[in-house]
Amino acid sequence: MKKLHVGLLIGAALVVGLSAIGGSAIAAKKKGWGKYQVDDRRSGYTYTAKETIAIQDDELGNPASLWLDEGQALWSKKDGKAGKACATCHKDAATTMKGVATSYPKYSKKTGKMQNVEQRINQCRTENMQAKPFKYESKQMLSMTIYVKNQSHGMPMDVSVDGPAVPFFEAGKKFYFQRRGQLDMSCANCHVDNPGNMIRANKLSQGQGNGFPTYRLKWQKPGSLHRRFRGCNKQVRAKPYGYGSDEYTNLELYLGWRARGLPVETPSVRM
Numbered sequence: 001m002k003k004l005h006v007g008l009l010i011g012a013a014l015v016v017g018l019s020a021i022g023g024s025a026i027a028a029k030k031k032g033w034g035k036y037q038v039d040d041r042r043s044g045y046t047y048t049a050k051e052t053i054a055i056q057d058d059e060l061g062n063p064a065s066l067w068l069d070e071g072q073a074l075w076s077k078k079d080g081k082a083g084k085a086c087a088t089c090h091k092d093a094a095t096t097m098k099g100v101a102t103s104y105p106k107y108s109k110k111t112g113k114m115q116n117v118e119q120r121i122n123q124c125r126t127e128n129m130q131a132k133p134f135k136y137e138s139k140q141m142l143s144m145t146i147y148v149k150n151q152s153h154g155m156p157m158d159v160s161v162d163g164p165a166v167p168f169f170e171a172g173k174k175f176y177f178q179r180r181g182q183l184d185m186s187c188a189n190c191h192v193d194n195p196g197n198m199i200r201a202n203k204l205s206q207g208q209g210n211g212f213p214t215y216r217l218k219w220q221k222p223g224s225l226h227r228r229f230r231g232c233n234k235q236v237r238a239k240p241y242g243y244g245s246d247e248y249t250n251l252e253l254y255l256g257w258r259a260r261g262l263p264v265e266t267p268s269v270r271m
C-alpha cells in the first residue's frame with residue numbers, strides 16, 4: 001500500500017497513525033460478533049465503543065426512537081390531493097414493509113435508474129398521494145425512512161446487482177475505488193485498507209451502510225447515508241455530490257452489495 005502522506009493529513013487536521021500500517025487489514029479473525037459479522041464483512045457496530053452500542057441497543061433510550069415514532073405517525077396521516085395516507089394502500093407496515101429495505105437500492109423501470117428507499121417514498125408521495133415530495137434530509141424524510149427500514153430490522157441485506165442493475169453497480173464500484181480530493185484518497189483507502197486503525201478520535205470501520213439513517217452523537221440527530229457520503233468526501237477535501245444524486249445512489253448500491261448478509265440495523269447509533 002502506498003504510504004499515506006502524513007503531511008497532507010496533518011494539514012487537513014485528520015492525522016494519526018495511518019502511515020504506520022501496510023497491507024489490507026480487514027480483520028480476518030472471527031471475534032464472535034454474531035450476526036454483525038458475515039465472513040470478513042463487519043458492521044460498524046463491531047467497531048463502535050461499548051457505551052455507544054449500549055445506546056443503540058436500548059430500545060427506549062435510543063435517541064432515534066423519536067424519529068421512529070414520528071415516522072409511524074406519518075404513516076397513517078393523510079396528505080396530498082388524493083386524500084390518502086401510506087396506510088391507505090400499504091396497511092400494516094410491519095407486514096407490508098417487512099424485508100423491503102434489504103433489497104434497496106433497486107432498479108426502477110419507470111426512471112430507468114436505481115432508486116433508494118427515500119426516492120421510492122417520494123415516488124409514492126407524488127404519484128400515489130399527489131402530495132409534495134419530502135426534502136431529502138428533512139425531519140419527515142428521515143423519520144419515514146427510519147420507519148420503513150426499521151421494519152426489516154435484523155434481516156440480512158440482499159440487493160440485486162444483476163440484470164439491469166449491472167451498469168449502476170459498476171459505476172458505484174468505480175466511484176468507491178477512485179481517488180479524489182486534495183488528499184487524493186478513495187473510499188477504499190480508509191474503509192478497505194484501514195479498518196480498526198484510528199483516524200483523529202475515530203476508529204475506522206469498514207464504512208458499511210446497513211445502519212442508516214444513523215443517529216450520530218456528533219450531529220445530535222439522525223442523518224442519511226448520503227449525508228455521510230458528503231462528510232466522507234469533504235474529509236479528503238473533495239467536492240461532495242448532491243443528496244439523492246445518481247452518483248450517490250449508485251454508490252449506495254455498491255455499499256448494499258458490500259454489506260450483503262449483514263443485518264439492517266436502522267436506526268443505528270454512531271459517534
Ligand code: HEC
Nearest residue numbers: 084085086087088089090100120121124125128129144148
Ligand atoms: C395509492 C396507493 C399508495 C399509497 C398512498 C402509497 N403507496 Fe407506496 N406503493 C404503492 C404501489 C402500487 C407500490 C408498488 C408495489 C410493488 O412494486 O409491488 C408501492 C411501493 C412502495 C414501496 C416499495 C415496496 C417494495 O417492495 O419495493 C415503498 C417503500 C412504499 N411504497 C412506501 C410508501 C410510503 C412510505 C407511502 C406514504 C408516504 C406510500 N408508499 C404511499 C402504492 C401506494
Ligand code: HEC
Nearest residue numbers: 044185186187190199202203204205207208209228232270
Ligand atoms: C480519510 C478517511 C475516509 C475516507 C477516504 C472515507 N471515509 Fe467514510 N468514514 C471515515 C470515518 C473516520 C468514519 C467514522 C468511523 C467509521 O465508521 O469508519 C467514516 C464512516 C463512514 C460510514 C458510516 C459507517 C457506519 O457504521 O455508520 C460510511 C457508510 C462511510 N464512511 C462511507 C464512505 C464512503 C462511501 C467513502 C468514499 C466516498 C468514504 N467513506 C471515504 C473516514 C473516511
